[in-house]
Amino acid sequence: xxxxxxxxxxxxxxxxxxxxxxxxxxxxxxxxxxxxxxxxxxxxxxxxxxxxxxxxxxxxxxxxxxxxxxxxxxxxxxxxxxxxxxxxxxxxxxxxxxxxxxxxxxxxxxxxxxxxxxxxxxxxxxxxxxxxxxxxxxxxxxxxxxxxxxxxxxxxxxxxxxxxxxxxxxxxxxxxxxxxxxxxxxxxxxxxxxxxxxxxxxxxxxxxxxxxxxxxxxxxxxxxxxxxxxxxxxxxxxxxxxxxxxxxxxxxxxxxxxxxxxxxxxxxxxxxxxxxxxxxxxxxxxxxxxxxxxxxxxxxxxxxxxxxxxxxxxxxxxxxxxxxxxxxxxxxxxxxxxxxxxxxxxxxxxxxxxxxxxxxxxxxxxxxxxxxxxxxxxxxxxxxxxxxxxxxxxxxxxxxxxxxxxxxxxxxxxxxxxxxx
Amino acid sequence: xxxxxxxxxxxxxxxxxxxxxxxxxxxxxxxxxxxxxxxxxxxxxxxxxxxxxxxxxxxxxxxxxxxxxxxxxxxxxxxxxxxxxxxxxxxxxxxxxxxxxxxxxxxxxxxxxxxxxxxxxxxxxxxxxxxxxxxxxxxxxxxxxxxxxxxxxxxxxxxxxxxxxxxxxxxxxxxxxxxxxxxxxxxxxxxxxxxxxxxxxxxxxxxxxxxxxxxxxxxxxxxxxxxxxxxxxxxxxxxxxxxxxxxxxxxxxxxxxxxxxxxxxxxxxxxxxxxxxxxxxxxxxxxxxxxxxxxxxxxxxxxxxxxxxxxxxxxxxxxxxxxxxxxxxxx
Numbered sequence: 241x242x243x244x245x246x247x248x249x250x251x252x253x254x255x256x257x258x259x260x261x262x263x264x265x266x267x268x269x270x271x272x273x274x275x276x277x278x279x280x281x282x283x284x285x286x287x288x289x290x291x292x293x294x295x296x297x298x299x300x301x302x303x304x305x306x307x308x309x310x311x312x313x314x315x316x317x318x319x320x321x322x323x324x325x326x327x328x329x330x331x332x333x334x335x336x337x338x339x340x341x342x343x344x345x346x347x348x349x350x351x352x353x354x355x356x357x358x359x360x361x362x363x364x365x366x367x368x369x370x371x372x373x374x375x376x377x378x379x380x381x382x383x384x385x386x387x388x389x390x391x392x393x394x395x396x397x398x399x400x401x402x403x404x405x406x407x408x409x410x411x412x413x414x415x416x417x418x419x420x421x422x423x424x425x426x427x428x429x430x431x432x433x434x435x436x437x438x439x440x441x442x443x444x445x446x447x448x449x450x451x452x453x454x455x456x457x458x459x460x461x462x463x464x465x466x467x468x469x470x471x472x473x474x475x476x477x478x479x480x481x482x483x484x485x486x487x488x489x490x491x492x493x494x495x496x497x498x499x500x501x502x503x504x505x506x507x508x509x510x511x512x513x514x515x516x517x518x519x520x521x522x523x524x525x526x527x528x529x530x531x532x533x534x535x536x537x538x539x540x541x542x543x544x545x546x547x548x549x550x551x552x553x554x555x556x557x558x559x560x561x562x563x564x565x566x567x568x569x570x571x572x573x574x575x576x577x578x579x580x581x582x583x584x585x586x587x588x589x590x591x592x593x594x595x596x597x598x599x600x601x602x603x604x605x606x607x608x609x610x611x612x613x614x615x616x617x618x619x620x621x622x623x624x625x626x627x628x629x630x631x632x633x634x635x636x637x638x639x640x641x642x643x644x645x646x647x648x649x650x651x652x653x654x655x656x657x658x659x660x661x
Numbered sequence: 662x663x664x665x666x667x668x669x670x671x672x673x674x675x676x677x678x679x680x681x682x683x684x685x686x687x688x689x690x691x692x693x694x695x696x697x698x699x700x701x702x703x704x705x706x707x708x709x710x711x712x713x714x715x716x717x718x719x720x721x722x723x724x725x726x727x728x729x730x731x732x733x734x735x736x737x738x739x740x741x742x743x744x745x746x747x748x749x750x751x752x753x754x755x756x757x758x759x760x761x762x763x764x765x766x767x768x769x770x771x772x773x774x775x776x777x778x779x780x781x782x783x784x785x786x787x788x789x790x791x792x793x794x795x796x797x798x799x800x801x802x803x804x805x806x807x808x809x810x811x812x813x814x815x816x817x818x819x820x821x822x823x824x825x826x827x828x829x830x831x832x833x834x835x836x837x838x839x840x841x842x843x844x845x846x847x848x849x850x851x852x853x854x855x856x857x858x859x860x861x862x863x864x865x866x867x868x869x870x871x872x873x874x875x876x877x878x879x880x881x882x883x884x885x886x887x888x889x890x891x892x893x894x895x896x897x898x899x900x901x902x903x904x905x906x907x908x909x910x911x912x913x914x915x916x917x918x919x920x921x922x923x924x925x926x927x928x929x930x931x932x933x934x935x936x937x938x939x940x941x942x943x944x945x946x947x948x949x950x951x952x953x954x955x956x957x958x959x960x961x962x963x964x965x966x967x968x969x970x971x972x973x974x975x976x977x978x979x980x981x982x983x984x985x986x987x988x989x990x991x992x
Contacts, residue, residue: 329952333739337742355737358741444934494825494847498936500933503934507825512825628738629957632955635953
């Protein structure tokens with residue numbers, strides 16, 4: 241009896257200790273110098289790329305082929321590590337804590353890294369030809385304090401997707417141009433019954449900022465104007481009020497505050513939702529399934545004025561490490577050749593980031609609707625390091641407005657934004 | 662991190678108590694050889710202890726020191742250490758507006774899952790020790806939720822619970838139990854319940870097998886004697902089976918408390934659609950502090966990690982104290 245108890249205590253302590261240890265593995269900080277390039281100032285012959293996984297089929301295949309070409313053309317070696325989007329933030333953070341940052345990191349944010357002084361700017365590692373080729377919009381949003389750090393790898397632009405079959409059933413002849421029309425259409429679709437959802441509205445934590453940006457921009461609102469946060473502007477409160485109205489009228493899916501984007505896409509793919517904000521990868525999925533007869537249109541605006549779209553781009557940022565400059569420059573030199581960058585973008589089903597890319601894709605009929613909007617797309621304020629935290633606050637709090645007060649929610653986000661940046 | 666903090670229960674620690682008798686003879690032999698009682702040369706002892714010590718130092722102590730070090734650092738959102746934070750991270754955790762909710766959730770989660778698991782397992786173990794055709798098959802079937810990865814099980818339940826396509830809602834609707842689907846994971850009044858069900862589901866196998874072992878250890882003659890003395894089945898269960906199951910109950914409770922407390926994948930997966938911390942326990946709270954929340958602060962998360970360890974040690978300590986106390990007073 242006694243020994244049993246003792247061993248239980250020991251087991252308990254051991255397991256608690258192991259749990260502690262395991263946590264340490266994930267979050268423990270390192271101070272030891274290290275890293276693949278070495279700290280001696282010698283030229284690095286091998287550099288490491290940590291890339292985000294856009295798709296199981298294409299991402300790894302592309303980067304492996306790229307590494308081979310890179311090695312043949314430049315003599316440098318590229319180590320490729322592909323990480324899923326769920327993990328990449330955590331992994332990159334751990335690498336940096338342990339002083340083992342990769343040479344090149346593919347992520348959806350860069351400004352905080354630039355602020356921490358971890359990155360090379362374009363003068364150091366981006367060939368001039370490549371810089372000139374990158375679309376002005378992306379150069380603008382990739383620039384932090386006058387220097388260009390956020391080199392885009394690919395982009396996407398949102399558009400309005402509607403289910404033609406459902407529209408026909410509900411007697412709707414054309415996609416809505418204004419929010420009032422959208423609301424009326426959503427009501428008609430919901431009235432069809434049978435679990436039909438008028439508008440699939442994802443305000444869950446996965447990407448609440450994306451959905452809200454789309455609505456915000458099409459009501460003439462923005463996150464920042466002239467360098468100041470304006471999250472709780474009258475326009476934005478009006479926008480969120482309208483979304484709450486849609487939810488209250490039950491013309492959206494159940495519980496929009498707790499619906500992630502992937503779930504909203506699933507509703508549209510299964511033919512249950514009449515309208516959703518989508519982008520080219522959704523179109524690719526729909527084309528593959530051949531289940532839903534859908535149309536793509538510009539997103540309706542509040543008052544019927546010209547539609548704006550949300551552009552999103554991810555980045556390939558270069559970490560300052562002793563001796564890796566030349567190899568990193570050679571990497572960008574190769575990546576931004578039309579052959580490479582456009583092959584990658586085409587395989588993943590996204591949109592180009594370069595002027596030559598826009599030309600390259602111009603004969604793709606399916607992409608025309610996005611390509612036309614791309615040069616004028618609005619991005620979220622990715623050039624402000626504060627946005628990296630504001631974005632998280634939006635993801636965690638925006639949905640709260642559906643059961644509370646939109647004004648109070650936006651006031652709270654405004655306070656957060658002002659306090660972090 | 663998620664995987665290692667939530668390893669499915671391993672029966673090895675429970676079996677550890679059985680090691681003592683087998684170790685005894687060798688110890689006596691060595692004693693005789695050394696001439697003095699209970700002594701070997703310290704260097705020899707150290708040699709034998711070296712692998713275990715190395716393991717403890719490398720796997721437990723070193724990361725623990727690192728964790729403590731991280732909890733005292735000031736970190737940028739990128740993970741870059743900017744300097745020392747003193748005790749600020751600890752203060753920030755304690756002042757976090759949602760800490761109360763998180764602690765309450767943790768208590769509800771641990772108590773509900775462990776209590777329901779123990780009660781159900783007692784019943785199911787009783788059933789599984791009886792011999793019946795197909796018992797072996799049923800016992801194997803019970804192991805399955807244990808063998809499956811927690812992430813997979815959780816993801817499976819996400820599908821079962823789904824508002825639009827979930828089979829649970831489908832069945833309830835077809836049986837006219839409910840008129841509209843239940844939002845098991847998105848409705849605040851259902852979320853914790855739905856998670857507890859999954860928690861119990863994955864904790865059952867280990868607990869049942871501990872209890873089967875416990876039941877098997879009860880000598881038949883005691884039972885026979887009680888039957889001969891005319892004890893009713895209920896009296897036999899209450900006065901003989903349960904008291905003799907005490908070690909098994911204790912092991913099951915302590916280990917389950919620790920596993921359930923540290924459970925990450927279930928809560929993280931089933932709760933990922935819900936913003937904020939309304940249904941988080943201290944473990945997912947710690948993760949969100951580091952990577953998902955607006956704080957996005959490794960230092961603060963490490964401080965929360967230290968609190969987690971202290972919390973579970975205190976809870977287990979108190980539990981063992983209570984058990985001791987009961988034992989002493991019952992004599």
